[in-house]
Amino acid sequence: xxxxxxxxxxxxxxxAGRVQARPPLIESGCEFIGKLEIxxxxxxxxxxxxxxxxxxPPFEVGQVTVLTGPNAAGKSTLLRALAGLLxxxxxxxxxxxxxxxxxARQRAGIVGFMPQHVxxxxxxxxxxxxxxxxxxxxxDAVSGKNNSLHGRALDILERIGITxxxxxxxSQLSGGQRQIASLARTVVRDPKILLLxxxxxxxxxxxxxxxxxxARSFAMDGRIVIIVLHDLNLALRWADxxxxxxxxxxxxxxxxxxxxxxxxxxxxxxxxxxxxxxxxGQPHMIVDDEMQ
Amino acid sequence: MDLATxxxxxEVRMPYSIMALLVGASLSIAGCEMQTIMNNAMAxxxxxxxxxxxxxxxxxxIIIGVSLPGVGTEWMVLANAFLFAFxxxxxLQTLSSLKGAGPEGLVLFxxxxxxxxxxxxxxxxxxxxxxALQQFIFWSLGSLTKANWENIRxxxxxxxAIVPFSLASAWKLTALRLGEDSAKSFGVNVGRLRFLSLLxxxxxxxxxxxxxxxxxxxxxxxxxxxxxLVGEDHRFSLPASILSGALIMSxxxxxxxxxxxxxIIPVGIVTSLIGVPVFIILIxxxxxx
Numbered sequence: 001x002x003x004x005x006x007x008x009x010x011x012x013x014x015x016a017g018r019v020q021a022r023p024p025l026i027e028s029g030c031e032f033i034g035k036l037e038i039x040x041x042x043x044x045x046x047x048x049x050x051x052x053x054x055x056x057p058p059f060e061v062g063q064v065t066v067l068t069g070p071n072a073a074g075k076s077t078l079l080r081a082l083a084g085l086l087x088x089x090x091x092x093x094x095x096x097x098x099x100x101x102x103x104a105r106q107r108a109g110i111v112g113f114m115p116q117h118v119x120x121x122x123x124x125x126x127x128x129x130x131x132x133x134x135x136x137x138x139x140d141a142v143s144g145k146n147n148s149l150h151g152r153a154l155d156i157l158e159r160i161g162i163t164x165x166x167x168x169x170x171s172q173l174s175g176g177q178r179q180i181a182s183l184a185r186t187v188v189r190d191p192k193i194l195l196l197x198x199x200x201x202x203x204x205x206x207x208x209x210x211x212x213x214x215a216r217s218f219a220m221d222g223r224i225v226i227i228v229l230h231d232l233n234l235a236l237r238w239a240d241x242x243x244x245x246x247x248x249x250x251x252x253x254x255x256x257x258x259x260x261x262x263x264x265x266x267x268x269x270x271x272x273x274x275x276x277x278x279x280x281g282q283p284h285m286i287v288d289d290e291m292q
Numbered sequence: 293m294d295l296a297t298x299x300x301x302x303e304v305r306m307p308y309s310i311m312a313l314l315v316g317a318s319l320s321i322a323g324c325e326m327q328t329i330m331n332n333a334m335a336x337x338x339x340x341x342x343x344x345x346x347x348x349x350x351x352x353x354i355i356i357g358v359s360l361p362g363v364g365t366e367w368m369v370l371a372n373a374f375l376f377a378f379x380x381x382x383x384l385q386t387l388s389s390l391k392g393a394g395p396e397g398l399v400l401f402x403x404x405x406x407x408x409x410x411x412x413x414x415x416x417x418x419x420x421x422x423x424a425l426q427q428f429i430f431w432s433l434g435s436l437t438k439a440n441w442e443n444i445r446x447x448x449x450x451x452x453a454i455v456p457f458s459l460a461s462a463w464k465l466t467a468l469r470l471g472e473d474s475a476k477s478f479g480v481n482v483g484r485l486r487f488l489s490l491l492x493x494x495x496x497x498x499x500x501x502x503x504x505x506x507x508x509x510x511x512x513x514x515x516x517x518x519x520x521l522v523g524e525d526h527r528f529s530l531p532a533s534i535l536s537g538a539l540i541m542s543x544x545x546x547x548x549x550x551x552x553x554x555x556i557i558p559v560g561i562v563t564s565l566i567g568v569p570v571f572i573i574l575i576x577x578x579x580x581x
Contacts, residue, residue: 083477108479115473121333122469123524129470132525136467137479169523185474 041090069245083113112191311439320537323511336511341405349376374498434560509567
């Protein structure tokens with residue numbers, strides 16, 4: 001019995017060593033300046049208002065913020081409003097610069113948006129698609145010379161780990177591979193604000209972890225990263241901050257364990273859950289049953 | 293070369309052949325842009341009713357002699373063709389931006405436009421004199437026999453003026469293939485891109501229709517062959533569409549002379565015979581996906 005217990009402790013230590021803990025920003029030595037402030041935001045589709053006078057505490061550079069909530073809560077609407085894809089009223093300021101009313105070209109230098117759905121009938125290679133993201137409008141950060149743009153595209157593919165797919169056509173990739181290629185296109189222009197709309201929806205477990213690790217590393221580069229997720233356990237594991245939305249309003253806000261509570265989930269989703277700590281100390285949500 | 297041969301070669305055959313190249317090129321590149329802007333593989337000036345609208349405008353000029361105030365007689369056909377082609381593309385653009393329209397809805401609306409403008413043209417034909425009617429019917433079938441060096445010069449100027457703007461938009465059009473949301477996030481003004489692209493489509497379609505009548509399916513088949521060969525990077529698919537459209541139209545014009553010994557079938561009939569099976573294949577291909 002003692003031998004088995006010893007083996008179990010060794011195994012847990014080995015796993016703990018592999019799992020990279022989320023380093024506090026102060027200890028990591030990073031000092032990031034910049035924030036995104038949203039005040040009095042109104043947005044919707046046609047006559048249907050989804051967000052009404054929405055105020056959100058500032059998003060900070062270097063943080064991963066997860067937006068979660070039931071369907072039609074307004075998560076994607078908020079992301080699309082930030083991406084300039086909707087008519088909005090109110091204020092969205094990044095480092096004091098107003099994003100509302102900004103031209104598409106100016107916004108492309110600040111905001112990168114990865115849509116939820118990726119077209120699947122495109123006869124373009126992954127590399128061509130990434131370069132088209134750079135060439136679609138003037139890109140000031142890198143000179144317009146082809147070799148530097150190609151180099152930049154290759155660097156991004158290498159960082160994301162899909163260099164082997166560079167020459168494959170998007171129409172031949174799996175849904176998950178297309179989603180990761182979409183992430184490459186989103187970050188290649190070096191946006192300061194990265195908006196990812198359900199980036200893990202088509203991914204297997206391994207690639208979900210990969211994308212969340214990448215999101216964290218992009219944040220650590222000095223970006224604001226905002227991700228819409230339905231998987232609350234991913235949010236608990238990887239987010240610095242979680243905003244729970246319901247019917248266009250904020251139902252929960254704070255660090256993951258402050259915002260994803262049994263009470264909040266019961267109120268917003270109508271489901272009984274328990275938040276427990278796994279043996280490695282990470283919070284984990286267990287779904288019991290829907291409320292009667 | 294004796295004088296008779298010279299006249300046949302330089303005044304009849306050469307303009308016929310060159311007009312085939314230019315019309316094929318302009319309709320094909322127009323179709324390529326249309327398929328990207330409308331996000332619809334079945335889009336082309338013919339299938340979505342733009343050619344039918346241009347034909348109706350031309351019919352107004354040929355049969356009744358009606359056009360915009362201030363437009364000279366020699367420009368009436370072209371001006372009317374452009375006006376109605378542009379109006380049809382704006383209608384299609386409005387529909388394509390409606391939620392729930394979908395690619396199939398757009399094609400159905402295009403078919404509705406074809407029937408509508410054909411009906412209006414039918415009314416004009418009913419009212420026309422015998423001479424005007426004969427002139428118009430032969431024109432409406434799509435024929436290269438009235439090609440001359442003046443028309444070629446004008447169409448060439450149109451193509452040389454318009455195509456560079458298409459090629460300059462190549463990266464934006466490629467980005468649009470990745471989805472409208474993605475293109476906007478890359479900094480593309482999608483609304484402006486659509487408007488200018490449809491303007492180019494209208495001009496190229498009107499130019500072709502006003503000189504040779506309604507030529508079907510070149511704008512559909514040409515871009516598909518180009519994309520099969522070079523992919524959807526518009527730096528290559530736009531020039532490839534020009535070449536493939538020119539080639540298909542040339543082959544169709546040869547077939548129109550060779551099919552019936554001693555007679556020239558209107559080339560519009562030949563392109564429709566080629567194009568309809570391709571159109572059906574595309575529909576079934578889309579459904580199976």
